[in-house]
Amino acid sequence: MTSQLARVITIERFILDQEELIPEATGELSNLLYDIALAAKIINSHVRMAGLADIIGSAGLINVQGEVVQKLDEFANATMKHALLRTGRVCLIGSEEDVDPVPTPPGQAAGKYVVLYDPLDGSSNIDVNVSIGTIFSVHKRLSPDGGAGVLADCLQSGRDQVAAGYVLYGSSTMMVYTTGQGVHGFTYDPSIGEFLLSHPNITTPALGKYYSVNESYFPRWDARVQSLMKCYKGLDCGYEPKTSRYIGSLVADFHRNLIAGGVFCYPADSKSPLGKLRLLYECAPLAMLCEQAGGYASDGHGPILDIVPTELHQRSPLFVGSRDDVRLAEEMLAGPRP
Ligand code: AHG
Numbered sequence: 001m002t003s004q005l006a007r008v009i010t011i012e013r014f015i016l017d018q019e020e021l022i023p024e025a026t027g028e029l030s031n032l033l034y035d036i037a038l039a040a041k042i043i044n045s046h047v048r049m050a051g052l053a054d055i056i057g058s059a060g061l062i063n064v065q066g067e068v069v070q071k072l073d074e075f076a077n078a079t080m081k082h083a084l085l086r087t088g089r090v091c092l093i094g095s096e097e098d099v100d101p102v103p104t105p106p107g108q109a110a111g112k113y114v115v116l117y118d119p120l121d122g123s124s125n126i127d128v129n130v131s132i133g134t135i136f137s138v139h140k141r142l143s144p145d146g147g148a149g150v151l152a153d154c155l156q157s158g159r160d161q162v163a164a165g166y167v168l169y170g171s172s173t174m175m176v177y178t179t180g181q182g183v184h185g186f187t188y189d190p191s192i193g194e195f196l197l198s199h200p201n202i203t204t205p206a207l208g209k210y211y212s213v214n215e216s217y218f219p220r221w222d223a224r225v226q227s228l229m230k231c232y233k234g235l236d237c238g239y240e241p242k243t244s245r246y247i248g249s250l251v252a253d254f255h256r257n258l259i260a261g262g263v264f265c266y267p268a269d270s271k272s273p274l275g276k277l278r279l280l281y282e283c284a285p286l287a288m289l290c291e292q293a294g295g296y297a298s299d300g301h302g303p304i305l306d307i308v309p310t311e312l313h314q315r316s317p318l319f320v321g322s323r324d325d326v327r328l329a330e331e332m333l334a335g336p337r338p
């Protein structure tokens, strides 16, 4: 038993060990990551009983995205805010579910970090018991220390993130994050209420076995995107055929492809010229994770991480996953528009 215990590494222990690798670390980012892990545990407890706790279904609201807000969206958003805004580590949060950034409450110390997040990703899957997730991105504030943060603190390129991660409420609940020292996965053990290290140093294959896209949009894509998808199917370009897997929860599709190799695509289309996914709290954090794991993330023409945002909820086309598969997307989209 002792030898088994010796191998148990909690996320708290792992974060501390990582902090010790950085001499100038103050421990604030470590504590921020604990705060997010705590929020994840609370959200997880409600996700796991969503069918019983009168927490499925619509909250009767429409959000800034024009989407129907699910009760679990709202609960997850409130949980993240509560876990982050009273700690003195954060000066501002930006949430998919709030029109504007939310500063620390008056009288509350404002810290040096900004957290951008999608509190519940894959909302359309909540009521049908399909995996959903939470995605987060951490930046250092640009505005002077002291007061609450400002919008400009949110509008930083993905390259400047200090941490990024997600929680996947799947067949098991996992938290996966990076602070720029590799990508590490932790599986939640409900019997002890801890995230335990289960996937240290995740790397993703250069060429993937899966491709993920909503094929129903085929008629809306320009011909270069249509040709790309035919390539992924092994048609017309001598490319090894891939298996199609798409469940409509970005975090779940991304995680499967990260572990097994694959490419997730949400291209621009005639109805959504910038695609659907949001740059700051969906594309950029997953792009940092993917590049840290040896993969690549592009908007079809260049690195997601180099895009300097101008709006909190701006959207971006996204091709993310196995490096060579994403590079093929850039090659195919570079050709002249037919
Ligand atoms: P959210 O629930 O946070 O709005 O995100 C939903 C996103 C993403 O999870 C998924 O990949 C995508 O929407 C699915 O979009 P389509 O239904 O258009 O395929």
Ligand code: MN
Binding pocket: 118, 120, 121, 122, 250, 282
């Ligand atoms: Mn989402």
Ligand code: MN
Binding pocket: 073, 096, 118, 119, 120, 121, 122, 123
């Ligand atoms: Mn969401």
